[in-house]
Amino acid sequence: MKPGLQFRLNQQLTLTPQLQQAIRLLQLSQLELEAELRQIAEGNPLLEFSEDNPEDVDGDEREVVDLLPASSTSTSSNDTVDDAEAPEWSDSDGGGEDPIDFSSSGSATRNNGNADDDGFEPQSAAAETLQEHLLWQLNLTHMSVRERTIATVLIDALNSDGYLTETMEALIGALPTDLKASAAEVENVRRALQRFDPTGVASLDLRDCLRVQLEQFDADLPQRELALRIVEGELELLARNDIARLARKLRASEDDTAAAAVLIRSLDPRPGAALDVTPVEYVAPDVYARKDGGRWRVSLNPDCQPRLGLNQHYCGLIAQARGTDASWMRGQLQEARWLIKSLESRAETLIKVAEAIVRRQSAFLDYGPEAMHPLVLREVAEEVGMHESTISRVTTRKYIHTPRGTFELKHFFSSGVSTEDGGSASATAIQAMLRKLVDAEDPRKPLSDQAIAEELHRKGIQVARRTVAKYREGMRIPSSSERQRAS
Numbered sequence: 012m013k014p015g016l017q018f019r020l021n022q023q024l025t026l027t028p029q030l031q032q033a034i035r036l037l038q039l040s041q042l043e044l045e046a047e048l049r050q051i052a053e054g055n056p057l058l059e060f061s062e063d064n065p066e067d068v069d070g071d072e073r074e075v076v077d078l079l080p081a082s083s084t085s086t087s088s089n090d091t092v093d094d095a096e097a098p099e100w101s102d103s104d105g106g107g108e109d110p111i112d113f114s115s116s117g118s119a120t121r122n123n124g125n126a127d128d129d130g131f132e133p134q135s136a137a138a139e140t141l142q143e144h145l146l147w148q149l150n151l152t153h154m155s156v157r158e159r160t161i162a163t164v165l166i167d168a169l170n171s172d173g174y175l176t177e178t179m180e181a182l183i184g185a186l187p188t189d190l191k192a193s194a195a196e197v198e199n200v201r202r203a204l205q206r207f208d209p210t211g212v213a214s215l216d217l218r219d220c221l222r223v224q225l226e227q228f229d230a231d232l233p234q235r236e237l238a239l240r241i242v243e244g245e246l247e248l249l250a251r252n253d254i255a256r257l258a259r260k261l262r263a264s265e266d267d268t269a270a271a272a273v274l275i276r277s278l279d280p281r282p283g284a285a286l287d288v289t290p291v292e293y294v295a296p297d298v299y300a301r302k303d304g305g306r307w308r309v310s311l312n313p314d315c316q317p318r319l320g321l322n323q324h325y326c327g328l329i330a331q332a333r334g335t336d337a338s339w340m341r342g343q344l345q346e347a348r349w350l351i352k353s354l355e356s357r358a359e360t361l362i363k364v365a366e367a368i369v370r371r372q373s374a375f376l377d378y379g380p381e382a383m384h385p386l387v388l389r390e391v392a393e394e395v396g397m398h399e400s401t402i403s404r405v406t407t408r409k410y411i412h413t414p415r416g417t418f419e420l421k422h423f424f425s426s427g428v429s430t431e432d433g434g435s436a437s438a439t440a441i442q443a444m445l446r447k448l449v450d451a452e453d454p455r456k457p458l459s460d461q462a463i464a465e466e467l468h469r470k471g472i473q474v475a476r477r478t479v480a481k482y483r484e485g486m487r488i489p490s491s492s493e494r495q496r497a498s
Contacts, residue, residue: 020351031277033353037360037401039313048317048350056325057347058339061318093368139407140214141173141286142166148403150426151387154200160299161192161200165213173212173283174220175201208400209283216240219495224278237263241271249275275357297414298365300376307373309366311358312412315432319354321347360397364405365420367391372423375414380443385436428474436472442482449488457494 037048038278052058149159168177175182180192186192189263204213205223214220221242227234233390240261241249248257249272258268296470298308316387321344368391374382388399395402406420426440435468448466452458460479467474 032350033356034404036353036357038404041295045317048319048354051350052319055343055347057322057343058319058350059322070436080277117194119431136449139286141169141171141283144203144286144407145169145207145212147424148388151389151424154203157190157192158200158203160190161186161197163205165201165204166198169212169283171283172281173209175213175215192223206400208403209279209282209285210400214282217280217365218246220280220282221246221275221278223281225275232274233447234267237261237267237271238274241268241275245463292415294408294410296410296417298409298411300365300411300413301368302376302414307369307376309362312401316358317354319351321351333391337461360401360405361409364391364402365411368406368411368420368423375423375439376415379415381440381447383423383425383437383439383443385426385428385438385468387426390425428472438482439476441467441472442486444472444480446478446486446488447496449483455495457491459491462491 025496035047036044049060052060076449088394146163149162149166152159154162157314164182165175166482168175168182168185173186177185178199182194182197183194201213202223205211205219206227207213211220211224211229214223222239224238225235225242241257245260248260252272254265254269254272257272258265261268263271295315296312297315299312301308303309316412325340326344329337329344332340346473368386369376371384371386374384388402392399392402406424409420410417422439425440426434428438428441445463448458448463461476461482464474464479467479486492
């Protein structure tokens, strides 16, 4: 698979808006999803919500392959999604205020104060900034320490829309003096950041942002090359919507040019805006993980699955309609069917990813945080046959309810630290060990960071004192001197 998020499109570019809608559905939280669907249903008489009680959760449970606690490499073979039924997801999110009139259907949120059947109480979801979202992905990449340092400086310099407005000289000047990075090296890291989620961040201008998003599409996508030519040199004509002149200048047909314009308008000119301010919301688990007969089972939360269907009364009227009314109703029916299919694909994708995570982190569910395995996006992406940025979307603001509590799916990802036996331990497991050591220490003689590092060494975890200090500060644990004074 080529770098970037690839998906297959029908040869008719009219499917692009539907695929754009499918992408939005995938990345929305449950509360945003229901609000979005109700807004769509208000404008489409062929859609209706069913208020019937959902079937019991056990009817939709899926069993995860039985694993020993130490195993994290088994794969499931019964949960693939038919490529013809489910679109793969692109990196374009749509939206933004721009002269080119990019289409947008703003997401909405609402509060849901109902507890679920397992007694889970609603809790406030923490806001995540663009910088935090990118740093989380950065920590799971295979970049060198040098590249990570450059990437951190670039991420810190992004504005609220996700663009880099600093000059190359200013960016190089912000690097540590002993790094001595060249402009070419910084540019290579910047281009790598552009392919993080959301695609197009760290761009220098609108043209750069749109170009990198177009490059994520499959090379066989109709009008992709024509769209790239427009972005490279004819954005002004596109902004004026002068399709006829644009077609003459590019020596292309007006139909192909118009189709390329539709593709460009489906992109996101402000990729960082969606993560600029995240409103506080209540969360409910999207999936459940339960142990039954020694095996972990994963199931969707039926209360969080939108019960959207076709209005049979209006469907029956299509055959009686004539002229433009019939054409309009058939179009509404096609959109309704595509939306329902996209919701089914979203649910399948969510449960596939949740199953892969539970399969690899069964030791955590059995024994607690100290048994958490290192896990990065790439591993889950390879197992389920999707791109890393798709996994990032699926795991953001999606929650799983387990016997150990309710966690965001992103909680189960962490980088690894080497152990003496050649293996690795996750950062989450090390933090749990650190917390356990601090809780068990003598209050009159608290452990220093060096002492904690040495204790971890005795457990086979090769971790430096400064790493212990970073974890301790991240967990908001005071230093040994402050703990001693507090005691």
